Amino acid sequence: MFQLLLAIRYLRTRYIALASIISVMLGVATMIVVNSVMAGFREEMYDRLHGILSDIVIESHSMEGIEETDTVVAQLRAELGDDLQGLTTAIHIPAMLNFPYGGTWVTRHVNLIGIDDQTYASVSDFSKFLLHPENQRQLSFGLRANGYDPRIGEAGWEHRQLRVASERLYERHRQEIRQSQAGNVLEPTPGSGSLAAASIPDGETTADSHASTAVDPFLAAADEGHVFDEMTEQYPGIVLGISISCLRQREADGSVRDYYLCRPGDDVKLTFPSAGTPPQAVHSSFTVVDFYESKMSEYDSTFAFCPLSKLQELRGMINPETGRAAVTSIQLKLRKEADLNQVRDKLRALFPLEIYRYRIETWKDMQGPLLAAVQWETTILNILLFMIIAVAGFGIFATFFMIVIEKTRDIGILKSLGAPSRGVMAIFVSYGFTLGVVGSSVGMVLGVVFVWNINKIADWLEWLTGQEVFDPTVYYFDRIPTILNPFTIGWIVIGAMFIAVLASILPAFRAARMHPVEALRYE
Amino acid sequence: MNNSDSPIQGNFPAAPHAVAPATSARLTSGSAHAALGTVLGGEALRGPHFALHDGSPETRGQLPRGENSDRPAARSPAPSQRPVMLRCEGLTKNYRTGTVQVPVLRGVDLEVREGEFTAIVGQSGSGKSTLLHLLATLDHPDSGQVHFDGNRIDNLPATRRDLLRNKCFGMVFQFYHLLPELNAIENVLLPSMIAYGTWRYWTKRVPLRRRAVELLELVGLGHRLRHLPRQLSGGEMQRVAIARALMLHRKSSWRTNRRATWTVIRVPTS
Numbered sequence: 001m002f003q004l005l006l007a008i009r010y011l012r013t014r015y016i017a018l019a020s021i022i023s024v025m026l027g028v029a030t031m032i033v034v035n036s037v038m039a040g041f042r043e044e045m046y047d048r049l050h051g052i053l054s055d056i057v058i059e060s061h062s063m064e065g066i067e068e069t070d071t072v073v074a075q076l077r078a079e080l081g082d083d084l085q086g087l088t089t090a091i092h093i094p095a096m097l098n099f100p101y102g103g104t105w106v107t108r109h110v111n112l113i114g115i116d117d118q119t120y121a122s123v124s125d126f127s128k129f130l131l132h133p134e135n136q137r138q139l140s141f142g143l144r145a146n147g148y149d150p151r152i153g154e155a156g157w158e159h160r161q162l163r164v165a166s167e168r169l170y171e172r173h174r175q176e177i178r179q180s181q182a183g184n185v186l187e188p189t190p191g192s193g194s195l196a197a198a199s200i201p202d203g204e205t206t207a208d209s210h211a212s213t214a215v216d217p218f219l220a221a222a223d224e225g226h227v228f229d230e231m232t233e234q235y236p237g238i239v240l241g242i243s244i245s246c247l248r249q250r251e252a253d254g255s256v257r258d259y260y261l262c263r264p265g266d267d268v269k270l271t272f273p274s275a276g277t278p279p280q281a282v283h284s285s286f287t288v289v290d291f292y293e294s295k296m297s298e299y300d301s302t303f304a305f306c307p308l309s310k311l312q313e314l315r316g317m318i319n320p321e322t323g324r325a326a327v328t329s330i331q332l333k334l335r336k337e338a339d340l341n342q343v344r345d346k347l348r349a350l351f352p353l354e355i356y357r358y359r360i361e362t363w364k365d366m367q368g369p370l371l372a373a374v375q376w377e378t379t380i381l382n383i384l385l386f387m388i389i390a391v392a393g394f395g396i397f398a399t400f401f402m403i404v405i406e407k408t409r410d411i412g413i414l415k416s417l418g419a420p421s422r423g424v425m426a427i428f429v430s431y432g433f434t435l436g437v438v439g440s441s442v443g444m445v446l447g448v449v450f451v452w453n454i455n456k457i458a459d460w461l462e463w464l465t466g467q468e469v470f471d472p473t474v475y476y477f478d479r480i481p482t483i484l485n486p487f488t489i490g491w492i493v494i495g496a497m498f499i500a501v502l503a504s505i506l507p508a509f510r511a512a513r514m515h516p517v518e519a520l521r522y523e
Numbered sequence: 524m525n526n527s528d529s530p531i532q533g534n535f536p537a538a539p540h541a542v543a544p545a546t547s548a549r550l551t552s553g554s555a556h557a558a559l560g561t562v563l564g565g566e567a568l569r570g571p572h573f574a575l576h577d578g579s580p581e582t583r584g585q586l587p588r589g590e591n592s593d594r595p596a597a598r599s600p601a602p603s604q605r606p607v608m609l610r611c612e613g614l615t616k617n618y619r620t621g622t623v624q625v626p627v628l629r630g631v632d633l634e635v636r637e638g639e640f641t642a643i644v645g646q647s648g649s650g651k652s653t654l655l656h657l658l659a660t661l662d663h664p665d666s667g668q669v670h671f672d673g674n675r676i677d678n679l680p681a682t683r684r685d686l687l688r689n690k691c692f693g694m695v696f697q698f699y700h701l702l703p704e705l706n707a708i709e710n711v712l713l714p715s716m717i718a719y720g721t722w723r724y725w726t727k728r729v730p731l732r733r734r735a736v737e738l739l740e741l742v743g744l745g746h747r748l749r750h751l752p753r754q755l756s757g758g759e760m761q762r763v764a765i766a767r768a769l770m771l772h773r774k775s776s777w778r779t780n781r782r783a784t785w786t787v788i789r790v791p792t793s
Contacts, residue, residue: 001724002716009704413700416661417767418689419717420682517662520700 002419003426007269010403010431011438017431018118020399021439023392024496028443029450031385031492032484036451038378039488040481045374048296051125055329055340055362056347059358063093064275065326066315071328072351079350083343086122086333090115091311093328095272097244097304101261108244110304112272114311114327115472123333127493128271128306132264141237141307148264152291160265160287164230214486236310238286243301244294264288266416269474270304275315276328282314292380340364389496392439393503396432400507412519425512432504436497444493451482540569583621605637607673609658614667616653627653630667659692660684699760701752707763708748711735714770738766 011017039258058076060066069089091114098105117139117143121127127136131149169294240262247259263269273279273407292303312318312325319326334343340362347360364371404411411424423444450457458469458480610659617624626651634643645651656662658669660676669677676687688694693714701710715731716724724731739745742762744755751761 001719002723005709005716006702006704013704099699281534355744381685410702411702413696413702414697414713414717415685416688416694416700417658417714417717418687420685423717515662517656520661520696 002311002414003423003430006427007431007434010407010427011057011434012404016397017399017403020395020440021392021500023395023445024389024424024439024500025437025446027385027389027392027489028440028492029447030345030388031382032148032387032444032447032489033450033454034381035378035488035492036447036482036484037454037480038381039483039485042121042374043131043483044481045296046371048294049367050322050363050369051128052294052296052299053366054088054123055334055338056332056344056360056362057091058330058332058347059359059361059367060328061359063279063328065091065272065328066330066358067322067324069327069330070324073194076330076332076347078263080332080334080343080345083330083335083338085335086119088116088119088123088331089308089327090120090331091308091315091328092316093272093311093315094306095270095304097261097268097270098242099245099266099268104364106261109301109302110241110244110270110523113303113305115305116308120305123331126292131242131291131293135239139238139239139290143234143265143287150291152260152263155264157265160234160264163265166513189319207237216497220280230267233288234289235240235285236287237289238270239290239292239305240268240288241300241303242291243297244304245288245291262288264290268304272315275317284314300316304375331352340495354416386495389499392496393499396500397433397501398505400428400432400504401510403431404511407511408514408519411514412516415514415516416520421512424514428508428511429501432508433497433501435504436500438492438495439500443496444489448489450482451484455479583746591745603636605639607634608637608671609633609635610641611658612668612670614654614657614664614669616650616657616662616665628657628664633658659694660687690771693771694763695761695768698762699752699757701767702762703752703765706734706749706751707739707744707755708732710752710763711738711766713767715770718771735766735770738769739763742766 012296058066058072062069066072066361073087073089076087091112092115093112094307095110095112097108097110100106115126121139129150130136130139132144133146134147143160146156146158218313245260245262247261248256250256265288267285269283269285271283274282286306292300292305294300294303308327309325317326318324334340344360344362344365351358351360414424415421434521461467461469478517527695611631611633614628614633615627617626619625631654633641633654643651643654653662657677658662660669662677664670664677668675670686671691675763676684679687686762702713705713712735715727715735719727736748737744739748742765744759744762744766747759748756752763755763
């Protein structure tokens with residue numbers, strides 16, 4: 001009883017001890033804020049990664065792919081049963097993308113993915129990341145007339161027709177000028193300008209030899225009997241990751257602007273390896289039909305999606321004898337409750353690596369290093385932050401030692417009145433515990449309130465400092481994502497209380513060990 | 524046990540007949556300036572007449588029991604026939620300063636009977652406090668024994684000694700030693716808080732509080748229950764300390780159980 005009374009009385013009369021717990025409070029608040037922001041980022045990243053990748057991917061080692069797709073799919077369906085909710089086949093190959101901009105050819109490395117527009121959306125959140133609302137409902141590789149995201153600006157058939165018209169007009173003017181200068185001596189060479197080259201139909205497939213064509217490396221012999229009209233026709237559709245063709249830049253006035261190097265309705269050229277050994281470079285033209293924006297820069301700057309059947313045809317993946325087309329990956333979507341690792345192991349047992357040429361991985365396996373890095377970052381950060389609380393613990397330790405020395409006489413009195421040593425110890429330990437409870441509770445409230453209002457605080461900081469806290473050229477999030485995990489908060493609070501108690505144990509022990517006569521000597 | 528080399532020149536014979544001269548001992552030659560009193564039986568402080576601290580360095584002997592007690596004097600046996608409550612034999616204690624040993628007590632024998640009032644008188648540094656600390660089990664003797672109510676107490680484990688100090692001994696210190704954070708009544712209640720756990724204290728809090736108020740009223744501080752020590756004068760603080768020493772010594776207890784009290788009172792030297 002006296003322990004409790006004295007601990008409370010000391011707490012009420014020793015404000016210096018309260019000051020020493022401010023560091024506990026700040027430590028707890030910081031840990032809660034940092035953890036919830038990190039958790040928010042991580043969750044957002046997980047969501048996006050998982051949205052981009054399907055649950056389980058069966059990938060062929062070779063770029064020639066898996067030809068026996070039907071058998072494998074049948075086996076998968078039999079094995080997984082109700083667990084399987086979606087299945088699609090796809091081709092993943094590296095490719096080089098070229099498109100004209102400002103009189104030059106822009107070249108980008110892309111991961112070209114041939115997808116089945118009917119089933120691809122069933123295994124991931126793919127359609128959610130498309131910019132045209134119609135495509136979000138159902139992807140079509142046909143160019144839409146209009147209705148694209150307004151921030152892209154002009155896009156679709158209208159844009160295409162306008163562009164072609166202006167290019168033709170421009171070319172006609174050039175020719176007229178040239179003719180008037182040369183006095184009709186020389187015939188104008190078709191495709192003499194880079195821009196003009198873009199407007200010239202070059203068919204769909206070319207052989208390697210055309211790569212050396214001086215003006216337009218993609219220039220191909222037009223189909224016999226058919227003249228491709230850009231005004232009314234399109235190449236096979238392609239969906240580009242938004243960062244491939246978009247530059248995000250900060251203006252002098254501080255605003256952030258997006259520059260689109262090409263838009264839906266423009267044509268691009270792709271070079272990719274054919275199936276077979278050695279692979280040959282295959283060139284083809286595609287028409288951009290939409291953009292893909294997952295807000296994961298790695299994907300947005302490399303992914304390009306085209307029709308699976310077209311890619312199979314272009315790469316020569318259709319067996320002329322059997323008519324079966326190969327794919328390089330089979331992607332599965334499982335029931336939400338399914339244990340991915342367990343299913344993966346089951347499939348690995350079904351298709352042993354010794355016999356089959358497939359790699360079977362979950363989305364987490366595929367992103368293992370990134371996820372591990374994030375996890376590691378969080379762990380390190382937590383260790384560092386916990387050290388703040390440990391420093392606070394030393395503050396309590398020092399304060400308590402002072403208080404014990406100050407209270408030497410009182411300890412002597414209590415002992416002479418028959419208070420047992422553990423009772424004296426309990427005074428200081430419960431004092432430390434109370435400080436820990438007060439410090440961590442206030443810290444918790446502070447941290448939680450901070451997290452709830454973190455975006456307002458960020459805005460306010462922006463206003464105060466004139467600096468952008470959340471740079472949109474770096475992050476795709478416009479708000480800071482946060483997740484308050486009660487379990488994490490609980491651990492932080494309990495940890496802080498534990499440290500406070502730990503810091504008070506040694507001074508309390510010293511108080512308990514004090515000899516009553518020594519303590520009373522200075523009377 | 525007379526030892527001329529000892530700083531304590533007195534002898535503490537267990538003289539059964541002795542009331543005044545034998546149970547009080549001068550600890551030094553020459554005039555004594557301090558007086559220490561022991562009261563057994565708790566009766567000394569009963570009633571409004573607890574003029575125990577008459578301040579004289581020569582205070583010794585037994586309080587006039589018959590006059591102040593509820594009990595008729597005739598029913599009390601003569602002091603010499605009462606049982607011995609506290610006894611020590613051959614107590615020695617040395618303090619060590621670096622390598623030098625400073626002998627303080629060199630074989631002190633003392634016997635105090637129930638109801639007896641004993642004053643220990645001595646020059647400063649003569650070992651009065653050390654003796655009282657040893658008798659109150661606050662310290663261990665280097666040799667010798669302390670007996671309380673027939674049982675040896677100096678070698679008891681710490682928890683038993685704590686219990687003894689809490690339940691059987693009441694101490695009043697020269698400088699009161701009240702806890703500055705607690706008010707008068709809380710200071711008086713402190714021994715009972717130590718004695719009972721939180722829950723038992725809570726269940727007994729009403730009678731305990733009543734007892735504390737009674738005691739404070741007894742020492743004339745009924746109107747200052749909630750005053751902090753710093754708001755009290757020296758004398759008032761001393762009175763609170765006396766009330767605290769008596770807190771766990773209930774009437775019923777000493778009537779039925781004579782082990783109930785032993786109060787050590789240290790009277791201010793001034």
